[in-house]
Amino acid sequence: MSSVLPPARRVWWKEPVEKIELVWIGLAFIWALILFFMMPYWHVFGKQNLSNEAYRISPQQFQAKTQAMVDQYTVRTETEQSVPVVHPPAGSDIYLIARLWSWWPILELEKGQSYRLHLSAMDYQHGFSLQPENVNLQLVPGYEMVVTVTPNKTGPFAVVCNEYCGIGHHQMVSRMYVTDGPAPSPAPATEDREE
Amino acid sequence: MAIAQTFRTDPRTGLQYDLQGEALIKANAVAGVVFLLIGGILALLVSLTRWPAVHLLNAEWFYLTLTAHGIDMLIFWIIFFEIAILYFCSSTLLRCRLAAPRWGWIAFGLMVIGAIMTNVMIFQGESSVMMTSYVPMQAKPGFYLGLILFAVGALIGAFIFLGTLVIAKAEKTYEGSIPLVTFGALTACIIAVFTIASGAIILIPTFLWSIGYIEHMDPLMYRVIWWGMGHSSQQINVAAHIAVWYAVGAIVFGAKPMSEKVSRLAFLLYILFLQLASAHHLLSDPGLSSEWKILNASYFMYFAVLASMVHGLTVPGSMEVAQRRKGFTKGLYEWLRKAPWGNPVFSSIFLSIIGFGFLGGISGVMMGTEQLNMLIHNTLYVPGHFHATVVIGTTLAFMGLTYFLIPSLFSREVAFPTLAKWQPYLFGLGMYVFVLTMMGAGTLGVPRRHWDIGFAGTALPYEFPGAAYLMLALVGLSAVLAVVGGGIYILVTVWSIFLGKKLESGARSNRTTILRMPVAEAVEGYGGGVGVLEAKGTFTLAMVFLAAFVLYYFINWKYLSEVWGLS
Numbered sequence: 046m047s048s049v050l051p052p053a054r055r056v057w058w059k060e061p062v063e064k065i066e067l068v069w070i071g072l073a074f075i076w077a078l079i080l081f082f083m084m085p086y087w088h089v090f091g092k093q094n095l096s097n098e099a100y101r102i103s104p105q106q107f108q109a110k111t112q113a114m115v116d117q118y119t120v121r122t123e124t125e126q127s128v129p130v131v132h133p134p135a136g137s138d139i140y141l142i143a144r145l146w147s148w149w150p151i152l153e154l155e156k157g158q159s160y161r162l163h164l165s166a167m168d169y170q171h172g173f174s175l176q177p178e179n180v181n182l183q184l185v186p187g188y189e190m191v192v193t194v195t196p197n198k199t200g201p202f203a204v205v206c207n208e209y210c211g212i213g214h215h216q217m218v219s220r221m222y223v224t225d226g227p228a229p230s231p232a233p234a235t236e237d238r239e240e
Numbered sequence: 241m242a243i244a245q246t247f248r249t250d251p252r253t254g255l256q257y258d259l260q261g262e263a264l265i266k267a268n269a270v271a272g273v274v275f276l277l278i279g280g281i282l283a284l285l286v287s288l289t290r291w292p293a294v295h296l297l298n299a300e301w302f303y304l305t306l307t308a309h310g311i312d313m314l315i316f317w318i319i320f321f322e323i324a325i326l327y328f329c330s331s332t333l334l335r336c337r338l339a340a341p342r343w344g345w346i347a348f349g350l351m352v353i354g355a356i357m358t359n360v361m362i363f364q365g366e367s368s369v370m371m372t373s374y375v376p377m378q379a380k381p382g383f384y385l386g387l388i389l390f391a392v393g394a395l396i397g398a399f400i401f402l403g404t405l406v407i408a409k410a411e412k413t414y415e416g417s418i419p420l421v422t423f424g425a426l427t428a429c430i431i432a433v434f435t436i437a438s439g440a441i442i443l444i445p446t447f448l449w450s451i452g453y454i455e456h457m458d459p460l461m462y463r464v465i466w467w468g469m470g471h472s473s474q475q476i477n478v479a480a481h482i483a484v485w486y487a488v489g490a491i492v493f494g495a496k497p498m499s500e501k502v503s504r505l506a507f508l509l510y511i512l513f514l515q516l517a518s519a520h521h522l523l524s525d526p527g528l529s530s531e532w533k534i535l536n537a538s539y540f541m542y543f544a545v546l547a548s549m550v551h552g553l554t555v556p557g558s559m560e561v562a563q564r565r566k567g568f569t570k571g572l573y574e575w576l577r578k579a580p581w582g583n584p585v586f587s588s589i590f591l592s593i594i595g596f597g598f599l600g601g602i603s604g605v606m607m608g609t610e611q612l613n614m615l616i617h618n619t620l621y622v623p624g625h626f627h628a629t630v631v632i633g634t635t636l637a638f639m640g641l642t643y644f645l646i647p648s649l650f651s652r653e654v655a656f657p658t659l660a661k662w663q664p665y666l667f668g669l670g671m672y673v674f675v676l677t678m679m680g681a682g683t684l685g686v687p688r689r690h691w692d693i694g695f696a697g698t699a700l701p702y703e704f705p706g707a708a709y710l711m712l713a714l715v716g717l718s719a720v721l722a723v724v725g726g727g728i729y730i731l732v733t734v735w736s737i738f739l740g741k742k743l744e745s746g747a748r749s750n751r752t753t754i755l756r757m758p759v760a761e762a763v764e765g766y767g768g769g770v771g772v773l774e775a776k777g778t779f780t781l782a783m784v785f786l787a788a789f790v791l792y793y794f795i796n797w798k799y800l801s802e803v804w805g806l807s
Contacts, residue, residue: 047496048486048558049333051416051755057500065779066502066554072786073549077542083797084534084610092805094611099526124699151700159805164526170374170459172618172687176702178803179685181617183525185459186376190526195805203702207618207687209370211377212299215691220700 095182098191104167107189111140111163115150123151123220130222138163141204143171143184146213148204153222156199165189172208175221181207196223245337249753251746253491253648256753261331261338261404265324265649267348268397269642270737272320275355276635277730279312284723287674291716292694292709299691303368306689308359310371314630315390315473316355321638322428322480323347323397328649329425329483330404335755336413339403347396354390357382370689372470375446375457384447388440395436398429414755420497420504421490424483427507432476434515438468460527464518471518477630478548479510481592481637485555488589488637491644492580495562498554498775506554509547513539520604523613533610545605552597553782556590557775564774572777584660588640591668592633599675600628602789612796614806618689620715621682628675631722636668639729646733652740660732667725673718681711 047053054060088094119129129150133139135158142149144167154160164173166184173182178198182190206217246259257265285305288296297305331338338344360382361367367379405426408414418426442465448454486503489495497503519536522528539545563575580586603625607616616622646654654660686693686708693708695701 047494048420048490049422050419050490050496051414052420052500053496055416057417060499060501062502063498063774065557065775066498066550069553069779069782070502070546070550073546076549076786076790077546080542080545080605080609080793081534081538084530084538087611087797088530091611091801092807093614093800093803094807095524095530095614096807097529126699128699169377174618174685174687175804176685177705179616179619179683180614180803180806181524181619182614183522183617185463185526187458188460188526193805193807195807197802197804203700205685205687205702207690208374209303209689212303212368214303214689215299215693216695216698218695218698218700218702 092195096190096192100189100191101187102165102189104165104186107140107163107165108142108167111142111149114138114140119150120153128219132224132227133160136160140164141173142167143173143206143217144168145210146206146217148206148217148219151220151222153224154194154196155227156196156223156225159193159195162192162194163189164192169210170208171206171210171217174205174207176203176205178202183208199223199225246748246750247335247337247752248748249746250648250651251744255332255648256335257649258331258337259748260341261327261344262649264338264341264344264348265327265332268320268324268327269645269649271348271352271355272317272324272638273730273733275312275316275320276726278359279309279317280723280726280730282306282309282312283719283726285309287716287719287723289691291713293713294716295692300365300368302691303370303689304362304365307368307370308362311358311362311387312355313635314371315387316351318477318630318634318638319390319394319473320351320355322432322476323351323394325480325484325638325641326397326401326425326429327404328645329422329487330401330408333419333422333755334404334408334414335752336404336408336411337752339400339407343396344400347393347400350393350396351390354386354388354393356386357389358386361386372466373446374466375449375459375462378450381447381450384443384450388443388447391436391439391443394432398432398436401425401429411752412754413752417500420500421483421487423504424479424486424507427510428476428479428483430511431472431479431514435469435472435476438465438472442466442469460525463522463525464528467518467521468515471521472515474626474630475510475514475517477634478514479507481596481634482507482548482551482555484637484641485551485589485593486558488585488640488644489555489559489562492583492586492589493559493562495558498558498561502550503554506547506550509543513544513547516540517544517608520608520613523608523610524617530610537608537610537613542605545601548597548601549782552593552601552785553775553778555593556781557778560775560778572780576777582661584643584664585640587661588636588643588664588668591664591672592636592640595628595632595636595668595672595675597785598788599672599679600625600633602792603628603679605789606793606796609793609796612800615796615800615803616682618687619682620686620688621679623688624675624678624680624682627671627678632668632671632675636664636671639664639667642729642733646736646740647743650737650740651743651745652736653743654732655736655740656728656732659728663725663728663732665725667722667729670718670721670723670725674715674722677711677714677718681708681715684708684711686712
């Protein structure tokens with residue numbers, strides 16, 4: 046037994062280090078530097094970064110902003126609960142509410158266009174999980190996160206809650222649509238988008 | 241204090257136990273195993289519920305069980321056992337009396353009361369808040385109070401460890417510096433003090449909030465400070481189980497560190513940088529800047545990852561050198577082929593090292609990368625990762641140590657030796673499959689802490705790919721295997737301790753014998769720059785590890801580059 050005994054030499058810190066260890070430490074250190082620099086590198090050259098934009102906001106304020114978007118850009122409703130499907134203009138600010146236990150409203154976006162997506166939780170913490178893209182963000186009540194999203198594929202996507210939020214957590218699932226162009230069945234407000 | 245000190249010298253290992261310290265080591269280890277048993281039963285219920293074809297519990301019980309499983313395993317089982325390890329690494333390894341044994345019993349009492357209180361609160365319902373108990377979701381006040389009492393007990397235990405180091409130094413029971421294993425335990429202890437302080441800063445106000453004394457808890461502030469405890473407590477485990485790795489290397493092979501300096505510096509890096517890793521949990525949160533995330537989540541340039549990679553080389557490396565000294569020198573791996581694979585002390589540790597590095601380490605760095613975190617945050621990948629670190633890394637290492645402690649500490653023969661021989665493989669390999677399939681399901685987007693990924697009864701359900709269901713079935717199957725393995729561990733341990741054949745417990749004396757530096761060995765000893773690549777096999781294994789690491793890391797960047805643009 047030796048690792049359980051005091052070091053064999055009293056002045057152990059002056060012993061030279063094994064060569065194999067030095068080589069490995071060197072390699073591991075270089076790798077650690079690469080790991081580190083990949084993150085700033087991706088901020089400059091990558092297209093998938095989380096924005097640093099966030100605000101304190103009350104649930105009421107966030108609700109009001111979302112309601113304004115829904116009033117202006119709803120194109121249809123879905124499900125028995127008549128959840129509005131909103132097709133906002135490209136480049137605009139869009140809002141998604143997470144609350145016990147639903148997402149509101151359903152957003153319909155256009156492929157290749159960018160939107161400023163505002164996310165917030167009304168009550169408990171929730172998790173925004175976009176499937177099958179598998180992009181996952183944490184939503185914290187009292188905070189509004191703003192992420193610029195640019196969908197690069199069309200289709201129906203699911204929004205799943207992946208932060209445990211109580212007994213109805215597993216029922217908190219909704220949709221997000223990405224279409225190839227502007228809303229096919231224009232409802233009141235698509236005046237700034239013409240085919 | 242006029243307590244007569246009595247010591248016992250274990251005839252099999254020569255270790256010297258302070259009888260009062262010994263009783264405390266036993267009590268804490270046994271309490272740990274009791275919570276492992278409870279946590280293990282809960283683990284079975286949780287994984288059989290997540291197996292879609294079985295879906296055992298209803299939603300309410302599932303969330304309740306999952307909360308209790310997390311807390312019983314991650315906090316109670318592991319910390320009770322760690323307190324036992326702290327006492328062992330101080331009083332036993334340094335051959336001195338344990339400081340303030342009466343305080344040790346007070347600490348133990350507080351921990352037991354706290355652990356029972358929190359469990360009672362959870363099982364009464366209305367406290368299914370998960371281990372993280374994110375505000376503003378609220379548990380009953382007793383839930384937080386139990387955790388606080390437990391933490392106070394653990395803190396007293398940490399100070400008893402430190403006090404024992406002072407006694408050993410003052411009474412000159414050892415020569416030179418403390419052994420590497422004790423140094424590792426000291427690292428764990430220092431991190432524990434930091435961890436418990438963070439826990440107090442967040443849990444005490446949360447408790448006051450739960451009784452209505454404080455009106456508002458900011459949920460983001462809660463997350464930041466809670467993870468100062470939540471992640472750091474896992475770093476106690478890392479330091480503790482790596483100390484156990486070194487200890488087992490010494491016990492089984494007579495191995496000593498390749499270089500004292502390197503191994504100790506690596507432990508020191510943990511103290512300096514591991515706590516920053518708490519930021520990993522906040523990478524997809526609003527309101528924290530990228531600069532803050534990158535600096536912290538990289539453990540400040542990945543110095544702690546570097547430290548783990550160093551231990552990953554030096555622990556098996558020291559075993560290899562010791563084996564080669566014994567004549568197992570053929571090729572790269574004769575030393576490993578001829579290792580005592582039938583000895584559960586060794587096999588547990590080897591499976592622990594490989595699983596911790598390849599499964600826990602690589603996945604941890606991947607998910608701890610600022611942007612890559614978005615691919616896995618809150619998916620089943622996360623528990624996949626930490627079951628690799630905490631179950632394969634920590635629990636399996638502690639199991640291996642137990643097989644050594646049964647004869648040495650409890651003076652009993654290990655019962656059911658054949659079962660004990662196969663136990664690490666059943667448990668360890670079961671967990672390997674469990675972890676891999678959990679991470680697989682997470683990669684497919686399956687959320688963690690989720691009762692029904694079929695979304696039955698919802699208006700707009702999402703259908704996860706069939707592969708996700710297959711993965712979850714494998715998670716359930718492998719969990720059954722691992723639980724059987726864990727059950728065998730508990731059977732062997734409990735049977736041996738209470739009903740096993742008694743062994744000669746050794747001479748008693750009220751004097752200590754001094755722990756001397758191994759002078760004779762030092763003459764022909766290695767360490768100190770032999771200058772040849774003596775641990776060739778380990779080095780090759782390390783290169784395989786690095787290649788897997790690099791490959792997996794960049795594959796994930798490739799995945800990330802294909803998702804929606806985000807900025």
